[in-house]
Amino acid sequence: MTEPRVVIVGAGPAGIRAAETLVTAGLRPTVIDEGARAGGQIYRRPPDGFTRPPATLYGSQAGKAVALHTAFDVLVAAGRIVHVPRHSVVALADGVLHAVGDGGGHRIGYDRLILATGATDRLAPVPNWQAPGVYSLGAMQIALKAQGVAMGRRIVLAGSGPLLTLLATQLLKAGAQIAAVLDTAGLRGQIAAFADLAVRPSFALQALAMRARLGRRYHAGVVLEGIEATDSGVTAVRWTDAGGQERRTDCDAVGLGWHLKAETQLADLAGCRFAYDATWAQWLPCADRMGRAGDGVYLAGDGLRLLGADGAEVAGRLAAAACLSDLGLPGPDVAADLKRLDRLERFARGIARAFPWPADQVRALPDDTVLCRCEGITAGAVRETAAYGGAEANRVKSLGRAGMGRCQGRYCQLAAADLIAASGGLAQAGDVGRLRAQAPVRPTPVRAWLEEG
Amino acid sequence: MSGTVFAAPPETSGRLVRLVETGREPVRFVLDGVERMALAGDTVLTAILANAPALRQAEFGPERRAGFCLMGACQDCWIWQEQGPRLRACSTPVADGMRLLTRTREDWP
Numbered sequence: 001m002t003e004p005r006v007v008i009v010g011a012g013p014a015g016i017r018a019a020e021t022l023v024t025a026g027l028r029p030t031v032i033d034e035g036a037r038a039g040g041q042i043y044r045r046p047p048d049g050f051t052r053p054p055a056t057l058y059g060s061q062a063g064k065a066v067a068l069h070t071a072f073d074v075l076v077a078a079g080r081i082v083h084v085p086r087h088s089v090v091a092l093a094d095g096v097l098h099a100v101g102d103g104g105g106h107r108i109g110y111d112r113l114i115l116a117t118g119a120t121d122r123l124a125p126v127p128n129w130q131a132p133g134v135y136s137l138g139a140m141q142i143a144l145k146a147q148g149v150a151m152g153r154r155i156v157l158a159g160s161g162p163l164l165t166l167l168a169t170q171l172l173k174a175g176a177q178i179a180a181v182l183d184t185a186g187l188r189g190q191i192a193a194f195a196d197l198a199v200r201p202s203f204a205l206q207a208l209a210m211r212a213r214l215g216r217r218y219h220a221g222v223v224l225e226g227i228e229a230t231d232s233g234v235t236a237v238r239w240t241d242a243g244g245q246e247r248r249t250d251c252d253a254v255g256l257g258w259h260l261k262a263e264t265q266l267a268d269l270a271g272c273r274f275a276y277d278a279t280w281a282q283w284l285p286c287a288d289r290m291g292r293a294g295d296g297v298y299l300a301g302d303g304l305r306l307l308g309a310d311g312a313e314v315a316g317r318l319a320a321a322a323c324l325s326d327l328g329l330p331g332p333d334v335a336a337d338l339k340r341l342d343r344l345e346r347f348a349r350g351i352a353r354a355f356p357w358p359a360d361q362v363r364a365l366p367d368d369t370v371l372c373r374c375e376g377i378t379a380g381a382v383r384e385t386a387a388y389g390g391a392e393a394n395r396v397k398s399l400g401r402a403g404m405g406r407c408q409g410r411y412c413q414l415a416a417a418d419l420i421a422a423s424g425g426l427a428q429a430g431d432v433g434r435l436r437a438q439a440p441v442r443p444t445p446v447r448a449w450l451e452e453g
Numbered sequence: 454m455s456g457t458v459f460a461a462p463p464e465t466s467g468r469l470v471r472l473v474e475t476g477r478e479p480v481r482f483v484l485d486g487v488e489r490m491a492l493a494g495d496t497v498l499t500a501i502l503a504n505a506p507a508l509r510q511a512e513f514g515p516e517r518r519a520g521f522c523l524m525g526a527c528q529d530c531w532i533w534q535e536q537g538p539r540l541r542a543c544s545t546p547v548a549d550g551m552r553l554l555t556r557t558r559e560d561w562p
């Protein structure tokens with residue numbers, strides 16, 4: 001029998017552990033990744049020539065980061081993995097992936113596919129968020145880790161979720177000036193979710209210590225009213241505090257983010273089913289506990305369930321184990337990992353409840369707020385389209401272009417769903433339907449297709 | 454296109470602040486016809502925003518844009534080079550001698 005071709009997309013914690021598990025079973029998987037060096041977003045490595053040690057870059061998670069990087073590098077050096085760095089998979093059909101890199105396009109055939117595509121920041125529009133100097137929280141963390149820079153001289157961080165306080169403490173430690181940390185989650189909800197968070201006491205304690213370090217900069221239960229800007233960028237954030245007081249904080253950069261949104265375009269193209277998950281307030285692909293999501297397709301990591309880096313390592317091993325067992329090959333014992341997965345999921349759902357999606361703030365957006373940063377489509381335009389075209393996301397997209405820009409709705413889809421649901425009198429955003437992914441899932445030069453071998 | 458002007462004063466100062474890792478080798482590139490400095494290992498986005506407040510003009514609004522996600526997902530950071538194809542600034546390393554534009558190429562239809 002010729003060796004089955006197993007291809008993994010993504011070299012973060014999930015992709016690395018999946019690859020390692022397959023290699024241990026004697027396979028030689030191909031790993032395609034957008035990064036130059038394996039690690040993913042959370043354990044992203046700076047380019048050559050940077051000198052901060054892992055302890056500085058990854059803090060208390062340095063041991064895990066180094067273990068992952070080393071595991072992967074050793075297998076690549078030994079020729080046990082085919083590593084295709086700096087390539088984006090932009091389409092897939094009939095057992096063939098289309099990957100595009102600097103040198104153009106490649107077709108890569110597979111028998112089994114493991115998608116470990118991770119997540120992006122989950123964004124809620126704030127009036128004037130299209131101004132220069134507004135970034136996702138993830139962007140600000142990448143800037144700090146991989147480039148050693150702060151995106152402004154006086155920064156406001158706003159949104160909710162674990163990254164909000166983590167990034168604030170990381171930036172402060174590196175010498176950046178943080179003017180305010182504005183959490184749209186109220187303290188009461190955070191405390192209510194604490195029972196679930198206590199499944200991982202060390203994590204919960206660390207979060208409290210971080211919060212303490214932010215001191216008076218941190219505000220819970222705020223409503224973001226808008227961002228002020230001139231032609232050269234952001235000048236202030238307007239917000240209402242938990243007591244109903246209107247406030248204004250001067251700044252020249254704003255970081256925004258509400259936890260994470262699974263990156264699911266390739267799973268969609270691979271034919272996976274999706275369901276709306278009310279806890280995470282987004283559509284997620286359906287898979288069994290191992291990550292089996294269809295014929296020869298396996299999902300792992302934040303692209304399937306938003307469990308974070310530790311959960312991604314576990315899910316990567318499980319997906320590879322499922323793949324091996326479906327191929328009739330011996331794999332590792334998964335009992336302990338399945339238990340870990342349950343515990344991590346309970347914790348992650350607690351996090352999602354503690355730091356919820358700001359549906360009320362989104363539904364109250366003024367009509368002139370730009371909802372789609374790609375094409376400048378406003379909240380008012382989406383409401384109008386939904387009113388005459390019907391409360392269905394794909395109709396609003398084709399009639400009003402929301403979700404059709406070059407980010408393919410990654411950053412406006414959830415907010416648009418809330419507006420459409422409100423306009424149609426529907427209770428939850430999930431009722432308006434899910435935007436279908438279209439290939440190519442990244443903008444691709446026509447040249448890459450013409451030259452494709 | 455316009456020739457290189459040396460030592461011209463910057464139009465406005467850069468957006469970003471270098472906090473650490475500042476001992477890297479310098480890299481020279483040209484931004485809108487003016488020679489600028491970056492550091493080896495910078496992305497094009499970092500290199501430009503260390504020298505200027507924004508990357509480009511938005512096509513669908515009056516504002517300028519300075520990138521958003523820095524992870525290749527939002528596509529906000531595509532800019533022009535004087536020659537050759539456009540590039541995604543957050544995922545392209547800066548290289549010596551690059552000639553970059555924050556404006557649309559004038560010969561583009």
Ligand code: FES
Nearest residue numbers: 521523528530543
């Ligand atoms: S900043 Fe989002 S793709 Fe470059």
